Amino acid sequence: MPTGTYAMTFDGPDGEHFTRTTTLEKSTATDPTTGKDKDIYTLSTEQTGPNAFTDSFQINRTTAFPEKERQGLGAYLPYRPERRSYPYFEPGAQATVPLDYLGPGSVGGLDTYQYRATLPDGTQRTVNAERRTGTLIDETWSLPSGVWALDDASKSAAVDRARSETTWLRALQIMALLTRFVAAIAIVWALVLLARRR
Helix, strand or coil: CCCEEEEEEEECHHHCEEEEEEEEEEEEEECCCCCCEEEEEEEEEEECCCCCEEEEEEECCCCCCECCCCCCECCCCCCCCCCCCEEEEECCCCEEEEEEEEEEEEECCEEEEEEEEECCCCCEEEEEEECCCCCEEEEEEEECCEEEEECHHHHHHHHHHHHHHHHHHHHHHHHHHHHHHHHHHHHHHHHHHHHHHC
16 A cells, blocks of 8 residues: 555536545654554545545554554555455444445456445445455445446546556566575575585
């Protein structure tokens, strides 16, 4: 989960729009128990339009869950999301609700997992997360006033970001495989040299 700011725009009924801006910041603080420096990640989200809210909390960068003080995911899903329900904290409603796994999907040629959360007021949030990175690449909000969907530019940017991350993952997996192969050859070569000495 890279640090930085990401903005997503949603198109709604009657040509209306709203924007959600998410910022993941890294800071350093001294851990009172160990006396060592510790990285702290803060996820801040601001959403305009219907269900407007501002939210900020410390996040575990690896799991995408809050560090403490509240339950449930924020705007991000964990790296390598699972095919299960997750607790989701909706800041606008100040409620934790299940984000239920719906099944596989596909957006922009990328395989996704689909999830849906139903808020206490009946609003439904449906997301498509890239299955290896957890990057949200499509999202809709179904409100009584109508459906709000991620606009094409935001969706395209999210697909490009997820595609870039999966390319890096594949490259790292290939490098790991090649490293193991070279290590195995080196071990065999060392054994051959050792056997020749005897």
